[in-house]
Amino acid sequence: MIIQIDRIPWEGLDVHGELPAAVMELENETDHIRTRAPIVCRLHARIVAHEVLVRGSLSVKIRFSCSRCGEFFTTTIHEPDFQEIYPFSDPHETLDLTCDVRESIMLAFPSFPRCEKTCGGLCPRCGTNLNRSSCACSESPRDDRWAALDLIPDRQNADTRT
Ligand SMILES: [Zn+2]
Ligand SMILES: [Zn+2]
Known part of the structure; x- marks a missing residue:
């Protein structure tokens, strides 16, 4: 120019x-x-x-x-x-x-651009895009990754993260 x-x-x-x-x-x-x-x-x-x-x-x-x-x-x-x-x-x-x-x-570019002001983001547990669908995580506050450990009897009592 x-x-x-x-x-x-x-x-x-x-x-x-x-x-x-x-x-x-x-x-x-x-x-x-x-x-x-x-x-x-x-x-x-x-x-x-x-x-x-x-x-x-x-x-x-x-x-x-x-x-x-x-x-x-x-x-x-x-x-x-x-x-x-x-x-x-x-x-x-x-x-x-x-x-x-x-x-x-x-x-003038935003530092943290957002698709919508109300963007729900991704579920921190399962990664579901919360703008498109909901996931079960908010209903059960457990982290799914720990569920597998419940199947191992030895770890079940030691794991207090519920
Ligand atoms: Zn977004
Ligand atoms: Zn989720």
């Missing part, structure tokens, strides 16, 4: 465009975030003295794996207040906004 400073008229310049998803380099960073969608930029550049002021909003569609249930879901991340100031000495310079746009949108 490049702006040529001498193309910015006095009233400012709308800079609407898209940056390819590849600039976020997500495929190298984590298995929990995926996207092929571009970052949509709706920016406005204005010259004030010897600075270019760029403001506007960014958004991108991202697939996260839910921090509770592990299922992938798609959500749109918005950064409504992108704002950067670029000082310049030569009006024939160009500005590349790519790094700042990338950083700004990625700071």
Whole structure:
């Protein structure tokens, strides 16, 4: 996303465009975030003295794996207040906004994404996705893994975990 400073008229310049998803380099960073969608930029550049002021909003569609249930879901991340100031000495310079746009949108990513605010997560005992079905664990507070030990007479009395 490049702006040529001498193309910015006095009233400012709308800079609407898209940056390819590849600039976020997500495929190298984590298995929990995926996207092929571009970052949509709706920016406005204005010259004030010897600075270019760029403001506007960014958004991108991202697939996260839910921090509770592990299922992938798609959500749109918005950064409504992108704002950067670029000082310049030569009006024939160009500005590349790519790094700042990338950083700004990625700071807006949630640390613990959730598919739904009410996501039930996985049962800590049997791993059932509690959004889809329920399991018997909550009815009997025992850990199923200990049930096998009950079949061994010697261990039965020693195991007080019920
Ligand atoms: Zn979830
Ligand atoms: Zn369970």
